[in-house]
Amino acid sequence: MIQIKNLSFDYGKRKPVFRNLDLTLTEGNVYGLLGRNGAGKSSLLRNMAGLLFPTSGTCIVNGHNAQDRLPVFLQDLYFLPEEFHTPPVKIKEFVDVYAPFYPNFSRKQFLEYLEEFQLSDNEKFTELSLGQKKKALIGFALSTNTKVLLMDEPTNGLDIPSKSQFRKIIASVATDERIIVISTHQVRDLESLIDPIIILDNSEVLLNATTEEITERLCFKTVSNVTEHDKVLYSEHSLRGFSIVTQNTDNEHSKADLELLFNATLTNQAQIKQLFN
């Protein structure tokens, strides 16, 4: 479990990134972390990974304070940053150096992922494209078999077939013992995979809810014209009329459209928070 309590964080004198943020993440979920540019998605992941320290409050991961960076904590958490550095060595050599830090690392699994991504561990990082490097690191991240897996924009830079492979692989490793957190702007890439959804804005968590909870309370649909003004939380023009988000008063089973949800949440913060509390 990841328990974030009363967490405040800032980068010096500028406006705080988080103010008294509370968030609890539990095993068996693939969390989708959404937020505008600069909302603090990466900062939150880095606080969870013990790479940044809160100015006040705590971040406890599986019973360990993240900022203590104890080996027992570090060996069971993997953080894949959006921008990364790869040393000028063969993939194989990279694994030889880094895998020993992760007791549950499986080389067999790693080689399977590489094969799926059409890479060989004999290749040098310097000879790979950005997307290929990313795929090698995704494969490594998943092969560490850590209880906590944090990924910052993992699908950025991946080609079309790799995005599908990525979804399949995540579906195969999302077990009941594991917490996976994926921050993304590419919600269309991951729409059917990430659940629950966390939306960050304005130094706080605006929403942390499962798709089931979201569609119980909200209804996503396309209508030719908007009439019931009172119930519409958000609407935007689309090819077939208006895409709208309304309160789900008729017990409808609509599909959560994450882009609409995101826009609705940011434009209607108070109402959304009230609906979900």
Next chain:
Amino acid sequence: MEFRDNKAIYLQIAEFICERILLKQWAVGDKIPSVRELAVQLEVNPNTVARTVEFLQQKDIIFTKRGMGYFVSDEAIEKATAFKKDDFLQNDLPLFFKNIQLLGIDFEELRGRFGEFQEGK
């Protein structure tokens, strides 16, 4: 799997499974793929498939043998047909009516075309 926009994904997966059963690709008494296998194949969150499986159990379309997985139940064909029919009447038919009204297509024309469709088969 390409998901449509208008319906919860767990229900679309339920339809997918019902179609396999109605097409006899998965026969009565057969074991269906596990939650994880389906999640990987359809590229969805395993929790979503778990919800589908629970839903289909409530509808008596599949049943579980402890520790062995999920199986197609004896009455699956009729229950799956009822589920699909209900869904068609509630969701697809109103849209169809709306379109034929908009385009001024009468029942005679439909009857003729349906005849051609059946012959074509």
